[in-house]
Amino acid sequence: MKVLGQIALITGGASGLGAGAARILTKAGVTCALLDRNLSLAEELVKELGGGMAIECDVSDGPGVEAAIAEVTKTLGAPRIVLNAAGIDIAVRTASPKGPHSLEEFQRVINVNLTGTFNVARVAAYGMIGLDVLSDNGNEDGERGVVINIASVVAQDGPVGQAAYAASKAGVQGMTLPMARDLAPYGIRVMTIAPGMFETPLAAGIPQKWIDSIIPTVPFPKRWGNPLEFGALVQHICENSMLNGEMIRIDGAIRMGL
Numbered sequence: 001m002k003v004l005g006q007i008a009l010i011t012g013g014a015s016g017l018g019a020g021a022a023r024i025l026t027k028a029g030v031t032c033a034l035l036d037r038n039l040s041l042a043e044e045l046v047k048e049l050g051g052g053m054a055i056e057c058d059v060s061d062g063p064g065v066e067a068a069i070a071e072v073t074k075t076l077g078a079p080r081i082v083l084n085a086a087g088i089d090i091a092v093r094t095a096s097p098k099g100p101h102s103l104e105e106f107q108r109v110i111n112v113n114l115t116g117t118f119n120v121a122r123v124a125a126y127g128m129i130g131l132d133v134l135s136d137n138g139n140e141d142g143e144r145g146v147v148i149n150i151a152s153v154v155a156q157d158g159p160v161g162q163a164a165y166a167a168s169k170a171g172v173q174g175m176t177l178p179m180a181r182d183l184a185p186y187g188i189r190v191m192t193i194a195p196g197m198f199e200t201p202l203a204a205g206i207p208q209k210w211i212d213s214i215i216p217t218v219p220f221p222k223r224w225g226n227p228l229e230f231g232a233l234v235q236h237i238c239e240n241s242m243l244n245g246e247m248i249r250i251d252g253a254i255r256m257g258l
């Protein structure tokens, strides 16, 4: 898919990886709609980008997402690029002498990261089904659009304290192929990206002691990833129609230990 002139719907687009992707895509000629529960931050970024729109929305809210996507479609046009970047993390052991993991906290993480991702994908994909197929750039595949989700290397590596987060992200990985197969008849691709350590406000919540021990274990390059490097992969996935139904790690070859 040629991205120039397309509309992108980016959840969690106000911050971190979503914001990095919004900056890269805007530079490539995409108009970005940022859906985030933090409206003021999303509005600030829209100002910086010089276009697009910001909408306050909780990705786990069914009717809220339907209304937000309808508003984007009415204002900017129907999005053919969807990036599910809204997400939260917590670090709690399954049980400790202090007590068991809070069930509500476990469900909250699943609700935002997994249910929220599916919620946005299902509504946005339904909108794409009604669009004409793309005929840009010699694209004769009958393509209509692409949904890109974010999992995490934590889904596979499973560090301590990450049961809820890893479960939510493994769920995102697990639904990538069936969603791609579901949507293939309509020319909609589904891909998932599993980032390693990227410098964002979410990562700023990780205890310094843990960060000091983990960055040196990244084989190469031994540093944080930059959200713009993540954004470049998002753009590539949009442009490369053979990428479908798979999860790509972008992680400097890190494999997290305990």
Ligand SMILES: NC(=O)c1ccc[n+]([C@@H]2O[C@H](COP(=O)([O-])OP(=O)(O)OC[C@H]3O[C@@H](n4cnc5c(N)ncnc54)[C@H](O)[C@@H]3O)[C@@H](O)[C@H]2O)c1
Binding pocket: 011, 012, 013, 014, 015, 016, 017, 018, 035, 036, 037, 038, 057, 058, 059, 060, 085, 086, 087, 088, 089, 112, 113, 116, 150, 151, 152, 153, 194, 195, 196, 197, 198, 199, 200, 201, 202, 203
């Ligand atoms: N930063 C990393 O190293 C890293 C690594 C692997 C995976 N990830 C994943 O990437 C995604 C983005 O993370 P980030 O590091 O950019 O975090 P971030 O905190 O910088 O950005 C997340 C954004 O999502 C928004 N958000 C949170 N819950 C929401 C909800 N219910 N509805 C709508 N918006 C909501 C927040 O307001 C925020 O703007 C997350 O899914 C995260 O799990 C991040």
